[in-house]
Amino acid sequence: MDFFNDxxxxxxxxxxxxxxxxxxxxxxxxxxxxxxxxxxTPAIAIELKQPLFPFFNDERQNYFVNAxxxxxxxxxxxxxxxxxxxxxxxxxxxxxxxxxxxYIDNPVNHEYFDxxxxxxxxxxxxxxxxQNTLFVxxxxxxxxxxxxxxxxxxxxNAMLTFGILSH
Amino acid sequence: MKLNxxxxxxxxxxxxxxxxxxxxxxxxxxxxxxLGEDAVEYFMLIEQKMNQFNEINDENVxxxxxxxxxSTSNAVIINEATPSxxxxxxxNAYSLICNLLGxxxxxxxxxQLCNQIEPMDSYKxxxxxxxxxxxxxxxxxxIKVVSGxxxxxxxxxxxxxxxxx
Numbered sequence: 001m002d003f004f005n006d007x008x009x010x011x012x013x014x015x016x017x018x019x020x021x022x023x024x025x026x027x028x029x030x031x032x033x034x035x036x037x038x039x040x041t042p043a044i045a046i047e048l049k050q051p052l053f054p055f056f057n058d059e060r061q062n063y064f065v066n067a068x069x070x071x072x073x074x075x076x077x078x079x080x081x082x083x084x085x086x087x088x089x090x091x092x093x094x095x096x097x098x099x100x101x102x103y104i105d106n107p108v109n110h111e112y113f114d115x116x117x118x119x120x121x122x123x124x125x126x127x128x129x130x131q132n133t134l135f136v137x138x139x140x141x142x143x144x145x146x147x148x149x150x151x152x153x154x155x156x157n158a159m160l161t162f163g164i165l166s167h
Numbered sequence: 168m169k170l171n172x173x174x175x176x177x178x179x180x181x182x183x184x185x186x187x188x189x190x191x192x193x194x195x196x197x198x199x200x201x202l203g204e205d206a207v208e209y210f211m212l213i214e215q216k217m218n219q220f221n222e223i224n225d226e227n228v229x230x231x232x233x234x235x236x237x238s239t240s241n242a243v244i245i246n247e248a249t250p251s252x253x254x255x256x257x258x259n260a261y262s263l264i265c266n267l268l269g270x271x272x273x274x275x276x277x278x279q280l281c282n283q284i285e286p287m288d289s290y291k292x293x294x295x296x297x298x299x300x301x302x303x304x305x306x307x308x309x310i311k312v313v314s315g316x317x318x319x320x321x322x323x324x325x326x327x328x329x330x331x332x
Contacts, residue, residue: 015314018291019311019314019315019318021187021317021318021320021321022284022285022291022292022318022321022322022325023284023285023321023325025289051283051284053283053284053329054280054283054284054325054326054328054329055328057329061283119218120189120216120218120219121188121189121219122188124188125188143309143310144185146310147181147184147185147310147313147314148185150185150187150314150317150321151185151187151188153321154187154188154189154317154320154321154324155188157321157324157325157328158188158189158219158324159219161219161220161324161328162218162219162220162222165219165220165221165328165331166222
């Protein structure tokens with residue numbers, strides 16, 4: 001079960017350094033162990049930096065937030081690319097929206113987020129209510145996992161865009 | 168290796184499956200390229216959902232992404248199509264944000280917006296002489312070409328967000 005051998009990790013890192021969608025900058029990649037379906041499961045965490053422009057045009061347009069992706073191969077169910085907050089207090093889209101002053105008194109709830117996904121994004125994307133994270137299920141194939149990284153980041157941007165502009 | 172139907176088919180298949188959320192692949196047309204006698208270009212017609220920017224706006228807009236071979240290497244040039252209201256109502260990112268704003272912005276303002284989203288010195292994209300977003304894939308490889316297209320689409324989405332905000 002060691003999908004993440006040196007070669008695979010190096011290709012994922014190279015993709016994250018060079019080919020992420022606009023606005024995301026690679027910071028670091030770490031190997032970690034997750035507990036998935038009660039089994040210790042190797043995973044990788046990719047740390048990213050994201051500017052708050054274009055979401056804000058006030059003084060926050062110069063701020064950056066940390067974002068993070070977790071990739072793992074489930075013992076039984078294929079691969080997954082998740083938003084993470086394993087290192088660096090990274091904010092998932094759901095948590096980022098709820099951290100904004102305009103949402104503090106009127107938080108986004110899970111049901112709202114669930115309903116929004118097929119409308120604003122599409123059915124490739126899932127939402128994990130326990131961890132407040134968007135995720136993309138993937139076949140266990142390196143090309144598909146790599147391509148799904150940008151699918152997840154694009155979904156994150158679309159949800160942030162809708163969440164911020166509609167408020 | 169050259170772009171031809173058999174090298175473009177896997178790119179289309181990959182794009183349909185992994186296009187940036189908010190967009191949908193619609194069609195691919197083969198056309199004669201402006202440069203070179205026997206050169207062809209592949210014109211990807213893409214539909215963009217607008218409801219992430221404006222919840223009451225369910226209208227979709229169309230854009231074109233053109234794939235051509237670089238004449239001196241195996242690279243693929245990935246280029247937004249110039250605006251063509253008569254043809255599918257196509258808009259590139261520049262003309263779409265001018266339309267949304269209701270006035271023209273200067274090339275400098277457009278460059279600044281792009282640069283604030285993704286610094287141009289990351290070399291992920293550039294803006295051609297027609298104001299179209301452009302990038303390259305260094306070989307005819309579906310992952311690289313689709314990633315390049317997604318970089319342009321994400322830049323376009325972020326540009327629109329900056330206008331609505």
